[in-house]
Amino acid sequence: MTEELLVNxxxxxxxxxxxxxxxxxxxxxxxxxxAHVATEAFSVFYGKHEAVVKxxxxxxxxxVTAIIGPSxxxxxxxxxxxxxxxxxxxxxxTAGAMMLDGYNIYAPDVDVVALRQRxxxxxxxxxxxxxxxxxxxxxxxxLQGVRGRRALAEVVETSLERAALWDEVKxxxxxxxxxxxxxxQQRLCIARALAVQPEVLLMDEPTSALDPRSTTRIENLxxxxxxxxxxxIVTHNMQQAARVSDYTAFLxxxxxxxxxxxxGIFTHPKKRQTEDYITGRFG
Amino acid sequence: xxxxxxxxxxxxxxxxxVSILLMAVALVALLAPIAFRGVQAFVFRGTVEHRLLQLExxxxxxxxxxxxxxxxxxxxxxxxxxMLDAFAAELGDMGFVERRKYQEALEELEDALSxxxxxxxxGVRPAxxxxxxxxxxxxxxRAALHEVLYVQEYDYSDPTRMGQAVDVPRQAxxxxxxxxxxxxxxxxxxxxxxxxxxxxxxxxxxxTAIDAHIFGGIWAEVLGTIYLTLGAMLFAVPxxxxxAIYLVEYTKENRLVALLRVCISTLAGVPSIVFGLFGLAxxxxxxxxxxxxxxxAGSLTLALLVLPTIIRASEEAIRAVPDTYREAxxxxxxxxxxxxxxxxxxxxxxxILTGIVISMGRAAGETxxxxxxxxxxxxxxxxxxxxxxxxxxxxxxxxYNLCTEHEAAEAIRHVQFGMVFxxxxxxxxxxxxxxxxxxxxxxxxxx
Numbered sequence: 001m002t003e004e005l006l007v008n009x010x011x012x013x014x015x016x017x018x019x020x021x022x023x024x025x026x027x028x029x030x031x032x033x034x035a036h037v038a039t040e041a042f043s044v045f046y047g048k049h050e051a052v053v054k055x056x057x058x059x060x061x062x063x064v065t066a067i068i069g070p071s072x073x074x075x076x077x078x079x080x081x082x083x084x085x086x087x088x089x090x091x092x093x094t095a096g097a098m099m100l101d102g103y104n105i106y107a108p109d110v111d112v113v114a115l116r117q118r119x120x121x122x123x124x125x126x127x128x129x130x131x132x133x134x135x136x137x138x139x140x141x142x143l144q145g146v147r148g149r150r151a152l153a154e155v156v157e158t159s160l161e162r163a164a165l166w167d168e169v170k171x172x173x174x175x176x177x178x179x180x181x182x183x184x185q186q187r188l189c190i191a192r193a194l195a196v197q198p199e200v201l202l203m204d205e206p207t208s209a210l211d212p213r214s215t216t217r218i219e220n221l222x223x224x225x226x227x228x229x230x231x232x233i234v235t236h237n238m239q240q241a242a243r244v245s246d247y248t249a250f251l252x253x254x255x256x257x258x259x260x261x262x263x264g265i266f267t268h269p270k271k272r273q274t275e276d277y278i279t280g281r282f283g
Numbered sequence: 284x285x286x287x288x289x290x291x292x293x294x295x296x297x298x299x300x301v302s303i304l305l306m307a308v309a310l311v312a313l314l315a316p317i318a319f320r321g322v323q324a325f326v327f328r329g330t331v332e333h334r335l336l337q338l339e340x341x342x343x344x345x346x347x348x349x350x351x352x353x354x355x356x357x358x359x360x361x362x363x364x365x366m367l368d369a370f371a372a373e374l375g376d377m378g379f380v381e382r383r384k385y386q387e388a389l390e391e392l393e394d395a396l397s398x399x400x401x402x403x404x405x406g407v408r409p410a411x412x413x414x415x416x417x418x419x420x421x422x423x424x425r426a427a428l429h430e431v432l433y434v435q436e437y438d439y440s441d442p443t444r445m446g447q448a449v450d451v452p453r454q455a456x457x458x459x460x461x462x463x464x465x466x467x468x469x470x471x472x473x474x475x476x477x478x479x480x481x482x483x484x485x486x487x488x489x490x491t492a493i494d495a496h497i498f499g500g501i502w503a504e505v506l507g508t509i510y511l512t513l514g515a516m517l518f519a520v521p522x523x524x525x526x527a528i529y530l531v532e533y534t535k536e537n538r539l540v541a542l543l544r545v546c547i548s549t550l551a552g553v554p555s556i557v558f559g560l561f562g563l564a565x566x567x568x569x570x571x572x573x574x575x576x577x578x579x580a581g582s583l584t585l586a587l588l589v590l591p592t593i594i595r596a597s598e599e600a601i602r603a604v605p606d607t608y609r610e611a612x613x614x615x616x617x618x619x620x621x622x623x624x625x626x627x628x629x630x631x632x633x634x635i636l637t638g639i640v641i642s643m644g645r646a647a648g649e650t651x652x653x654x655x656x657x658x659x660x661x662x663x664x665x666x667x668x669x670x671x672x673x674x675x676x677x678x679x680x681x682x683y684n685l686c687t688e689h690e691a692a693e694a695i696r697h698v699q700f701g702m703v704f705x706x707x708x709x710x711x712x713x714x715x716x717x718x719x720x721x722x723x724x725x726x727x728x729x730x
Contacts, residue, residue, distance in 0.1 A: 085614060090535060117616035127607035130630055130728040139625070140615045178729060189611070196615055 066245035120198035126185035140196035163191035183214025321704020328421035329482030507675030514582025523593030551591035578670035581657020589642035596638020
């Protein structure tokens with residue numbers, strides 16, 4: 001199975017990136033590890049409106065990066081651009097480059113399907129399929145051609161264990177997933193995304209629809225997952241960003257105002273806007 | 284203000300309740316007679332003739348017992364034929380003028396008698412099955428008895444009114460002859476001559492019609508209807524669902540799509556007889572899917588008829604699938620087609636099934652589209668392979684045909700009602716099974 005995945009992965013952006021990639025990587029390197037995902041003057045347009053404005057930043061590998069900012073600042077748009085979910089929106093176009101491991105994912109020959117297998121996503125509202133818990137988690141592996149019962153069961157178990165859900169659902173794997181609580185559903189969605197074995201996990205306000213207890217569980221889960229995956233999380237909740245992330249990017253009106261280590265951003269913001277937002281003066 | 288609002292609210296509730304009540308009453312008023320008279324095709328007082336027919340034509344029943352019964356009935360009938368023989372002898376002794384006077388009346392009487400009791404034993408067996416047996420149903424036997432006992436004449440004595448039908452006893456024609464006691468004898472002993480017994484004729488649905496529906500069942504029609512309905516679904520469901528998927532998932536909203544939608548709506552409003560003519564002109568005369576009418580041509584025509592319904596229902600169902608499912612599936616690296624086939628279609632299935640149910644009922648009951656393309660009045664039940672080339676009888680068409688064009692329409696009312704009842708039952712059965720299926724699928728989706 002791993003081999004198959006590798007084959008899939010090589011399909012993504014088989015063309016070497018431009019010289020800019022190295023620069024973005026270096027930018028991230030200042031703060032931590034090498035950049036896994038890097039944007040270079042990356043813009044997203046809805047029609048003529050520029051929702052994300054020439055953002056350049058490097059998201060380090062194996063770390064949690066939070067994107068914060070007031071409503072409508074383009075943070076979700078930027079996040080969704082990382083696995084090209086924006087393609088679904090008519091009249092949505094991009095400019096600049098979005099690099100994944102040095103390959104521009106917006107290059108014309110990129111296989112979007114394979115890209116999305118490398119970059120998984122968890123949405124704001126838990127959205128399990130109306131199928132059994134097992135089938136939900138097995139959805140991704142089945143897409144990748146895993147067929148054997150035992151192989152599937154193994155992937156499902158590992159994924160559910162990683163998502164800290166296994167103990168709660170192991171006796172009812174074949175019950176409908178919609179019967180789970182909201183927090184469990186969201187963890188199931190995380191397990192479902194993990195089952196595809198992505199490198200990057202995008203989370204779009206994953207706890208905004210959940211109660212505090214479920215939120216804590218998801219936050220703990222993010223902490224456990226951080227070493228294995230590069231995680232990018234969009235959040236409205238400043239405390240959450242401070243709690244779970246290693247790096248924080250502050251976006252305002254589509255522009256990247258500040259990007260750096262979370263501790264730095266929250267204790268010594270370099271820009272006035274960042275400080276105002278973090279201290280709650282606006283937003 | 285609040286007062287007015289409350290009153291309006293109450294009025295509306297009342298009007299709503301009343302309209303639902305009226306609908307229920309109308310439904311009962313419609314279905315009750317159909318059910319009551321339709322059941323009489325299955326449950327009735329069958330005479331010994333019925334059992335004899337079942338034995339001889341369908342080899343059904345206990346031969347020994349039926350032959351015993353036929354013997355007993357023949358014994359009871361013996362005096363009738365004895366009286367006729369006696370009268371024939373009497374007739375021989377009469378003068379020419381007198382004989383002519385009785386001859387005509389006697390022939391009429393003998394006709395009426397053979398309709399009631401069947402042909403006289405020992406004679407030449409008539410060619411038509413309808414002439415080989417007497418009345419098989421007790422209710423029809425009572426009507427035939429009336430014809431034996433009375434001659435219908437018209438009274439024109441009042442010039443200001445239309446002629447009035449008057450029943451004149453036949454007995455009067457034969458007053459003073461050896462036939463005079465025949466009439467009271469028949470009236471009194473009809474039961475022992477025909478031996479009626481409550482019968483549950485389950486074969487009404489599964490038997491083939493014998494001699495143009497005068498005897499037997501309606502299997503050919505039922506089977507034809509099933510073929511046509513399933514055939515129509517075979518073509519319409521894949522086409523309709525694929526069209527709906529294309530319209531919702533693959534096209535962007537533009538003028539062409541809008542125009543396409545208008546066309547589909549228009550198609551739904553086309554009168555069914557136009558579909559029938561189109562089917563004849565296109566499938567039979569142009570494409571030559573079969574040499575003449577056939578189940579295949581009829582199914583294709585019916586498929587066109589129900590296509591808009593299926594497209595519309597499927598479109599609505601697919602549109603109602605939350606976008607979050609699409610996002611989730613695509614986000615996991617599923618291709619568009621995989622998303623449609625593994626996530627969207629299963630979630631939309633209950634809605635699609637509803638559309639299919641509605642169309643099935645419609646296809647089963649439509650008459651006009653099959654008149655020119657598939658239906659014949661008389662025919663055998665078809666084998667599966669024959670459906671490609673052969674026309675078939677079908678319930679909706681044969682109901683019309685039996686009520687209007689059958690030579691003995693009056694005498695086979697029970698068959699007509701039985702057919703209507705069976706058609707309603709068939710459609711109901713289809714709907715119920717689809718509703719059950721739908722409920723099961725929905726339950727599986729909800730968890």
